[in-house]
Amino acid sequence: MPSDQNSPNKKPTDSICLALSGGVGGAKLALGLNHLLAEQLHVMANTSDDFTHLGLNICPDLDTVMYTLATINNKELGWGLANESWQFMDALEQLNQPHWFRLGDRDLATHVTRTELLRQGNTLSQVTQQLSQALGIKSTLFPMTEQSVATFVRLENGSPLAFQEYFVKQQCEPKISGYYFQGIDAAGPSQGFLDSIQDSRLCSIILCPSNPFVSIEPILSVPGITAALTNHPAPVIAVSPIIAGQAVKGPTAKMMQELNMPLSALGVAEYYQKQHSGLLDGFIIDHKDHALKPQIEALGMSVLTANTMMNTLQDRVTLAEQCLSLAANLTHEHGLL
Amino acid sequence: MPSDQNSPNKKPTDSICLALSGGVGGAKLALGLNHLLAEQLHVMANTSDDFTHLGLNICPDLDTVMYTLATINNKELGWGLANESWQFMDALEQLNQPHWFRLGDRDLATHVTRTELLRQGNTLSQVTQQLSQALGIKSTLFPMTEQSVATFVRLENGSPLAFQEYFVKQQCEPKISGYYFQGIDAAGPSQGFLDSIQDSRLCSIILCPSNPFVSIEPILSVPGITAALTNHPAPVIAVSPIIAGQAVKGPTAKMMQELNMPLSALGVAEYYQKQHSGLLDGFIIDHKDHALKPQIEALGMSVLTANTMMNTLQDRVTLAEQCLSLAANLTHEHGLL
Helix, strand or coil: CCCCCCCCCCCHHHCEEEEEECCHHHHHHHHHHHHHHHHHEEEEECCCCCEEECCEEECHHHHHHHHHHCCCECCCCCCCECCCCCHHHHHHHHCCCCCCCCCCHHHHHHHHHHHHHHHCCCCHHHHHHHHHHHCCCCCEEEECECCCCEEEEEECCCCEEEHHHHHHHCCCCCCEEEEEEECHHHCCECHHHHHHHCCCCEEEEEECCCCHHHHHHHHHHCCCHHHHHHHCCCCEEEECCEECCEECCCCHHHHHHHCCCCCCHHHHHHHHHHHCCCCCCEEEEEHHHHHHHHHHHCCCCEEEEECCCCCCHHHHHHHHHHHHHHHHHHHHHHCCC | CCCCCCCCCCCHHHCEEEEEECCHHHHHHHHHHHHHHHHHEEEEECCCCCEEECCEEECHHHHHHHHHHCCCECCCCCCCECCCCCHHHHHHHHCCCCCCCCCCHHHHHHHHHHHHHHHCCCCHHHHHHHHHHHCCCCCEEEECECCCCEEEEEECCCCEEEHHHHHHHCCCCCCEEEEEEECHHHCCECHHHHHHHCCCCEEEEEECCCCHHHHHHHHHHCCCHHHHHHHCCCCEEEECCEECCEECCCCHHHHHHHCCCCCCHHHHHHHHHHHCCCCCCEEEEEHHHHHHHHHHHCCCCEEEEECCCCCCHHHHHHHHHHHHHHHHHHHHHHCCC
16 A cells, blocks of 8 residues: 555445455455455466466365355365266276376366357456356355466576476476566456555455465566556455465465575565565465564564464454454554555 | 379288368277277378367367277267366356366367467467377377368257357257358368378278268368279268167267268268268168168169177277278278289
């Protein structure tokens, strides 16, 4: 949020929250926010780990958020749909086709439908809206961009590796020296984002506890998005995906080590501050990391400690409440909105 | 076969049979032939009922033959794969997508693989060969053409209806006044057919008991195919799909009535004779239709009566033996090959 801007009064009852999310960790907080806000929640998902596999347009983060908000996500696997079956994969393997990326029978309906709707000329925002509505999701879910962006990690020898090859096929085992988002310069913000950022009811922006490098950073790298978020009067709050020096899930901690960053919530805050100075107004860390609070506050952010582990639905709702409460306090303190 | 042509001696042990097939009925005889001939059987399937559905290239007749030859076909349904599940369809319906054409979870692997291999630039013959080999089929299966041909039926009012809409969605209920094959003039014989017809070991050609109008006729209508079959020295034999005035399965009998043809094996023989004079050397009818034998012989065909119902695998093998025996007799009688 800018410190010198005011906007017309809002009724808090119709205020809108925009959440930026990657996959599992982000989706948990999005679900908590969804319980509180329903139609008043907008979720923008990372699409830079999207890829085309077997001719199908696969959007892993969008789908994880979508299935989570529809409460049909597979909690055991951490991805895909609940009550899934694997007959397609079994038959695919018999046909000697690539089967390292698992596509469940029910999940396939999403990919086949998306691929066909895109082929018919719909944008990814339009397709996502149609799928979300069919699944009964009240929140508005959209991708960061309508264009194709592809994350590559750089290995130690400098050679690139497509994200799903790294993440799924090689189980994040190779050491990385960096990452980049192919196609990002030609991408623009999605229609969903443009609608959201121009909505006068937008009162809070939350960076969910997703991987800062390959989930949140691609979103913030879409030309125009960070500037629009930074210039918007609504407070921007990030939730640390690192708790007591560990990532809850995924390669965040491993990446931070390989990228020579301090492996802590402070490291995450410093990363955001360095990459996107002035973007974050608030930062939420776990109670376990309360000792880091002064150092993060010294970066110019208001810091709240909370239980950020989100094991239960109540944990998610409570953390969502704390995010919204911090946003409201920041708005009040600074006389914004 | 032409009556004035001879070709070099063949060892019967390496002689090849080419069967032309539509879906279920044709596939039954193809399976019988496969038991006798294995690698020495070539099967050319109708592809004019192929269509693109949900962005997937679906080839119903090719798949029915392929699954039947691999003995993984669904005998209860008469189409698709055995031990099939329907989770994809269930999820598709939840997404409000068209679900009138049923695609099983295992069957989907075939369609997704075919669509992707075609997209990569493979021909349908190449894709079919790859799928067949993966399924362990020893016979050579190929489509009638590499190009896209689409059957339309004409309704009584003259308006066209795409074949799968007629066959699956409307369950063959509308009365028809005709049919045509869109794209047939621009189509050419498949590479598989060209290889087969130029193979010096080709000694018999069999038109399986498939629908004469929308399964066999499209194959014979591909420019070049009927001429190549007629001019080839190998005898050409058709098996009647009509037994005692009834079709075993599908709309053949209903179509014959609506097209004002005699509803009998004689009607089928007359149709082939009228459409493709000089093509057929032999015609196999059911024992129940033995009274029609003289009239069909008067059309210039050698007629054999047999059990053409093919309820059991043994029935299929026996009928296949009789087809090959008639072909051998015709070759011997006419001093051909």
